[in-house]
Amino acid sequence: MTERYLPPLDQGLTAVEVKQRVAEGLKNDPLPPLTRSVKQIFRDNLLTLFNLINILLGGLVLFTGSYKNLLFLGVVIFNTGIGIFQEIRSKRQVDKLALLSEAQINVLRDGELTAMHQDKIVQDDLLAIGRGDQLPVDGLVRETAGMEVDESQITGESTPIIKNTNDQLVSGSVILGGKAIVQATKVGSGSFVKQLAHSAKQKRRSASQLLIIINRIIKVLTFAIIPLGAALFVSALMRGQDQNRAILGTVASMVGMIPEGLVLLTSVALAAGAFTLGRRHVLVRELPAIEALARVDVLCLDKTGTITNGKLELEKVEAVGNQSTDDLNETLAQLVSATGDDNETATAIKNALGTPTVTSPEVLPFSSGRKWSGARLATGAYVMGAPEFIFDNVPADVKQRIQTLAAQGYRVLLLAEVTALTAPKPTNPEAIGLILITDELRPRAKDTFSFFANQDVALKVISGDNPVTVASIAGRAGIDGADQLVDMSQVGEEPDYDRLVADYNVFGRVTPQQKQGLIKAYQTAGHTVAMTGDGVNDLLALRQSDCSIAMASGSEATKSLADFVLVDSNFDAMINVLNEGRRVINNIERVASLYLIKTMYSVVLTLIFIFMSRSYPFEPIQLTPISSLMVGIPTFFLALQPNYARIAGRFMKQVMEVAAPAAVCVVGYILVILALGTQFGLSFATTSTLSVLMTGLISLNALIMVARPLNRFKIGLIALMAGLFAVVFLLFGPIFSLVSLLNWKLALIYLPLMISVYPVFIVVQEGLGKRILSRIRWR
Numbered sequence: 001m002t003e004r005y006l007p008p009l010d011q012g013l014t015a016v017e018v019k020q021r022v023a024e025g026l027k028n029d030p031l032p033p034l035t036r037s038v039k040q041i042f043r044d045n046l047l048t049l050f051n052l053i054n055i056l057l058g059g060l061v062l063f064t065g066s067y068k069n070l071l072f073l074g075v076v077i078f079n080t081g082i083g084i085f086q087e088i089r090s091k092r093q094v095d096k097l098a099l100l101s102e103a104q105i106n107v108l109r110d111g112e113l114t115a116m117h118q119d120k121i122v123q124d125d126l127l128a129i130g131r132g133d134q135l136p137v138d139g140l141v142r143e144t145a146g147m148e149v150d151e152s153q154i155t156g157e158s159t160p161i162i163k164n165t166n167d168q169l170v171s172g173s174v175i176l177g178g179k180a181i182v183q184a185t186k187v188g189s190g191s192f193v194k195q196l197a198h199s200a201k202q203k204r205r206s207a208s209q210l211l212i213i214i215n216r217i218i219k220v221l222t223f224a225i226i227p228l229g230a231a232l233f234v235s236a237l238m239r240g241q242d243q244n245r246a247i248l249g250t251v252a253s254m255v256g257m258i259p260e261g262l263v264l265l266t267s268v269a270l271a272a273g274a275f276t277l278g279r280r281h282v283l284v285r286e287l288p289a290i291e292a293l294a295r296v297d298v299l300c301l302d303k304t305g306t307i308t309n310g311k312l313e314l315e316k317v318e319a320v321g322n323q324s325t326d327d328l329n330e331t332l333a334q335l336v337s338a339t340g341d342d343n344e345t346a347t348a349i350k351n352a353l354g355t356p357t358v359t360s361p362e363v364l365p366f367s368s369g370r371k372w373s374g375a376r377l378a379t380g381a382y383v384m385g386a387p388e389f390i391f392d393n394v395p396a397d398v399k400q401r402i403q404t405l406a407a408q409g410y411r412v413l414l415l416a417e418v419t420a421l422t423a424p425k426p427t428n429p430e431a432i433g434l435i436l437i438t439d440e441l442r443p444r445a446k447d448t449f450s451f452f453a454n455q456d457v458a459l460k461v462i463s464g465d466n467p468v469t470v471a472s473i474a475g476r477a478g479i480d481g482a483d484q485l486v487d488m489s490q491v492g493e494e495p496d497y498d499r500l501v502a503d504y505n506v507f508g509r510v511t512p513q514q515k516q517g518l519i520k521a522y523q524t525a526g527h528t529v530a531m532t533g534d535g536v537n538d539l540l541a542l543r544q545s546d547c548s549i550a551m552a553s554g555s556e557a558t559k560s561l562a563d564f565v566l567v568d569s570n571f572d573a574m575i576n577v578l579n580e581g582r583r584v585i586n587n588i589e590r591v592a593s594l595y596l597i598k599t600m601y602s603v604v605l606t607l608i609f610i611f612m613s614r615s616y617p618f619e620p621i622q623l624t625p626i627s628s629l630m631v632g633i634p635t636f637f638l639a640l641q642p643n644y645a646r647i648a649g650r651f652m653k654q655v656m657e658v659a660a661p662a663a664v665c666v667v668g669y670i671l672v673i674l675a676l677g678t679q680f681g682l683s684f685a686t687t688s689t690l691s692v693l694m695t696g697l698i699s700l701n702a703l704i705m706v707a708r709p710l711n712r713f714k715i716g717l718i719a720l721m722a723g724l725f726a727v728v729f730l731l732f733g734p735i736f737s738l739v740s741l742l743n744w745k746l747a748l749i750y751l752p753l754m755i756s757v758y759p760v761f762i763v764v765q766e767g768l769g770k771r772i773l774s775r776i777r778w779r
Helices: 015-023 038-046 049-064 067-101 192-196 209-238 243-257 260-279 288-294 327-340 344-353 396-409 443-456 467-476 499-505 512-524 536-544 556-561 573-611 620-638 651-680 684-707 712-731 744-775
Strands: 105-109 112-116 126-130 139-152 161-163 175-186 283-284 298-302 308-319 372-377 380-387 413-420 430-441 458-462 486-487 506-507 530-535 547-552 564-566
Touching: 038 139, 038 243, 049 067, 049 209, 049 243, 067 243, 067 260, 067 620, 139 327, 192 298, 209 243, 209 260, 209 298, 209 573, 209 620, 209 651, 243 573, 243 620, 260 283, 260 288, 260 573, 260 620, 288 547, 288 573, 298 512, 308 344, 327 344, 327 372, 327 380, 327 413, 344 430, 396 413, 396 430, 396 467, 430 467, 430 536, 443 458, 443 573, 458 467, 458 512, 467 506, 499 512, 512 536, 530 536, 536 547, 536 556, 547 556, 547 573, 564 573, 573 620, 573 651, 573 684, 620 684, 620 712, 651 684, 651 744, 684 712, 684 744
Parallel strands: 298 458, 298 530, 458 506, 486 506, 530 547, 547 564
Antiparallel strands: 105 112, 105 126, 126 175, 139 161, 139 175, 283 564, 308 430, 372 380, 380 413, 413 430
16 A cells, blocks of 8 residues: 655645646546536527427428428527527626635645635645635545534534544535644545535425426427327328328427427526626526525524624623633633634634634634534633533523623623533533624615515524524514524424424524524425525525525535525625516516417317318418517516516416416317308418417417506507517518408408407406316416
8 A cells, every 4th residue: 555645734735746746637626517518508408309399390391392381490499599698698697606606725835825726726735624614625634623524415414523633534524613734635536526516516406396387288298299290180181181281280280389488488587587696796506596585485594694794893701700801811812712713703802802822732613513612721621602502501690691791782602611621511611701792783684674574575583692692683683573582502402393483583592403403394384495694504404495595705615505695795685686586487477378378279279170171270380470479579578577576386377367268269269260261261371361360369468468567668568569460461461371351351250350359358268267267276
């Protein structure tokens, strides 16, 4: 066995050694990209089943020589082009923000500590890691005064593990407390993180609910389109119909059955949402997360960074007993220096009291599970942290003073002398001082929380701090129910989470495992839960939540897991995120019905005309004005309209309230037109023209219904589409195989039909909507 090379702890690798390892390929890999490559985007948008079907149908039309009927392929190409453009635009925005939010690792080379991206690390590099870091390579602990690690990515167990000098670390591990110098032993494809595929990919959210429903519809259509089309074609030939007419009719029926723009619209709307949020400095790691957040009705907040600005200051150290303030300050400064903690609290103490040089033979760095840190100094062993986690029973006088100070808005920690640094609680603690920390409210906190309350999003505060302090700050921030607080350190080993979430809004002294339990209880109660966090103590809760939000200033482990990263660490940006999600989902739910009208009536007409002696009532080109003017163009603009109402989850019901009545009307009017055609001896060109006219008018009524509530823009859009539809008949009839309607005898047929469209549509919708759909639960 070859003995491992150990670079000097004060020097690290030299430039020559780094160059040699790069040449040998012993270099780490970059983070997996959050987005698909441009090549993948082109491939996935072009190589779809429906595109294949459209190309085959185009080949059949070419065979007939009726080249103008290939116009439907132009719509397909245009739609696909829009999808590719939007996704590439979104990809560039996301990639740019991902680079900004990506943390760097401190690497020691040639005696200098330099921050580098993880793809610059080579084998045997010395990494200086601390609390909140996530190890990008497998490594060996070369030096540490004590470190706690979360290896749940590997073991599945969230219990912190103590690591000492010469212990092995696996890539993907999260540092919960302490500092260390770690030597990279396996990099790139050799590391565990390669198999792990990075923690950001570990727990993927379920796909968009909308896309699940839409894909289910498409799966059904996939199995229906080809056999129905084949049956219609064979039926037409068996009745002695002209081969070219049979082909065009079959192509028209199959093109009608394909909701070609529906998946595209959903994907484009989500991609456009990600682009919009990117411009507002919010990194969206997954497009379905936009929808997930739009459906959120419970938002769980960590106090620091969301309610407060996260900039802590040491107000003072108050003596308990006869200790002098100067002695307490000196002891506290030495303790923080010895533990090496670099969290917000430790930083505030260092800023106020300085960082004396201290060597300690025994150190326990801060752990979010233990909620205290400790070290043995020359004068004895000391601990600092949450009083409830240091004492089994906090002395009555100390407890009363803490509550008084907490009610004033202070974050109060305990400084105690102990006989031994034992976990989970130290041995024989004796309180010697109270550490008073202040934390300011964010400037716009009240406005932000007021917005969420008005949007029917319940706010819950889950914090590791004293519940009285947290409740006081929550009350100042205007959060409802701030007086309903509970100390989670007093709820026992197996708390009744269901009762706790029902009774309280503010949870203090919460451990990481308890945070996860509370989130799970809200989900069990039927809520969609979002969680905000910035530290390693939030990891379990973020994983459990339906939607997770991290601050860019937080730990790398937290950012790599979150669905959203607030690049400016500004929680006010959450207003934009919620609004964008609701706008996208509400608008897609509304306009999706327009796409399915054509699908529904095409399927029904195909079934009917398989058994009829008449030709299918449309040619492929005749569907183009309907598809583009009544569906494609207006839905693209309507999908970008403001619509910030709470998500109602009425996709299928909304589809059936609009699409089903419209499809019934289309089929009914076409059958009436065919009957009139037989009665008055009208040609196929005439009946198909009337069919296009009536189908367009019914679709226009559906468009008006979907566009409500109307405003100037929507009225103008609808008027423009109606005007262009009229122009198609008046000026471009021959191109779309339409006969002229400027014929008074023909007008006697189509004018009464046109006048009857609106009342018939309302009557059919009333019958389907209130008598049938009201008896069915649509989800």
